[in-house]
Amino acid sequence: MREKHQTDKGAWVKDLRLYVHVPFCVKKCDYCDFLSGPSDEKGIEDYFNALYKEIRSYKSRTDEYVVSSIFIGGGTPSCVESKYISRTLMELKNVFSLAADISPEITIEVNPGTIDKEKLIEYKNAGINRISFGLQSADDKELRFLGRIHSYSEFENNYLLARELGFDNINIDLISSLPGQSIKSWENTLLTVAKLNPEHISAYSLIIEEGTPFYDLYGPEGIYKDRLMSEEDDRIIYKMTKEILSSCGYNRYEISNYAKPGYICRHNMAYWEGESYLGIGLGSASYIDHTRFNNTGSLIEYLNINELFGYKHNIIMSTNNENTGLLHDFFGIRKNIEPLSINQRIEEFMFLGLRKTDGASKSDFYRRFNITMDDIYYDVLRKSEKEGLVIIDGDMVRLTDYGIDVSNIVLAEFLVPGTVPGTVPGTEKNK
Numbered sequence: 001m002r003e004k005h006q007t008d009k010g011a012w013v014k015d016l017r018l019y020v021h022v023p024f025c026v027k028k029c030d031y032c033d034f035l036s037g038p039s040d041e042k043g044i045e046d047y048f049n050a051l052y053k054e055i056r057s058y059k060s061r062t063d064e065y066v067v068s069s070i071f072i073g074g075g076t077p078s079c080v081e082s083k084y085i086s087r088t089l090m091e092l093k094n095v096f097s098l099a100a101d102i103s104p105e106i107t108i109e110v111n112p113g114t115i116d117k118e119k120l121i122e123y124k125n126a127g128i129n130r131i132s133f134g135l136q137s138a139d140d141k142e143l144r145f146l147g148r149i150h151s152y153s154e155f156e157n158n159y160l161l162a163r164e165l166g167f168d169n170i171n172i173d174l175i176s177s178l179p180g181q182s183i184k185s186w187e188n189t190l191l192t193v194a195k196l197n198p199e200h201i202s203a204y205s206l207i208i209e210e211g212t213p214f215y216d217l218y219g220p221e222g223i224y225k226d227r228l229m230s231e232e233d234d235r236i237i238y239k240m241t242k243e244i245l246s247s248c249g250y251n252r253y254e255i256s257n258y259a260k261p262g263y264i265c266r267h268n269m270a271y272w273e274g275e276s277y278l279g280i281g282l283g284s285a286s287y288i289d290h291t292r293f294n295n296t297g298s299l300i301e302y303l304n305i306n307e308l309f310g311y312k313h314n315i316i317m318s319t320n321n322e323n324t325g326l327l328h329d330f331f332g333i334r335k336n337i338e339p340l341s342i343n344q345r346i347e348e349f350m351f352l353g354l355r356k357t358d359g360a361s362k363s364d365f366y367r368r369f370n371i372t373m374d375d376i377y378y379d380v381l382r383k384s385e386k387e388g389l390v391i392i393d394g395d396m397v398r399l400t401d402y403g404i405d406v407s408n409i410v411l412a413e414f415l416v417p418g419t420v421p422g423t424v425p426g427t428e429k430n431k
Ligand code: SF4
Pocket: 024, 025, 027, 028, 029, 032, 033, 034, 036, 074, 075, 076, 111, 134, 430, 431
């Protein structure tokens, strides 16, 4: 965990992670409920103009922070001309100070069907040092089934190109447990991808989201709901994923994330460690000074950022009544503003901490909440330990392999009575 940085003048400032949302895709994948879709060039240009304005609105309100990671996600950031990406990074660097005591991690998500040599070169020149490929499967039939626009060989060519151009920190996103997928086919995807030796692999199970074509087919009322993978096979897949990737030199550091030593994704760790992050762009989520909020998900409202400028200025106070610069809402585009109660923060600490294979730290718990973990969870911890769901190992409490298999049930035990849990970005992924 890293909450503070020392500037070259010796002052201590807070750590901040930035997420920038690019809501465009060539076409919608059949399983995806992310805030994204196709657009013409004018729509893309208008969006980025609004985005630059949002970034500039933070000017002179960022003094108490330095940025240690930037994640440009979507959508498909690689489907827009790379000039928009380099301009976005330039605007960010004009407003936010990047950490000087560590090398900031700057990631872009790319779709293998929308990337080429020119774009990769421009990303590199703009300072991007981590590429995240949305591959999902090494099987072309499965890619077509998912509605992806690329083949495996297109991905492989672009992956090798990125390597040739010097990108030495690459993630590959995969999705398991597809309807009709065999365990053998998933094994083949893992082995094929591991052979390429990326630094990081995210392997999530498919979630059937409401409002998607997949939901109509495979949801509770869907005609093909019987084709969903059984829970038993899903568990076999989770175990196999860990075994295969461990044997290839990857450490599982979170339920669905694997990295070679030294390549844990710093940006995602901010979500799992309850650190501050600011989401910029349509619908993006933020967590600043224990206050959660998100930008409007309405494109019309977001594009009107111009007209709203100067007319709306809400000041959001954080839980502890700090009036942090980043909590000002100059445009009236922030929604669902929710200062977290102490109980909500405690629950999130446990939910997110237990997703990490290192687990949740008792001393960190005490440092944050001024109460011991046992004061709140003594009975739950002892019961879970007895049932073989968690291990209490000195300062750390972590899920066992069995606990990971049934993590939804275990985590529900850590609700503090009287609070309603919200969803936390970064805990699930389906893209
Ligand atoms: S999965 Fe990714 S590429 Fe497909 S529609 Fe969703 S955001 Fe776009």
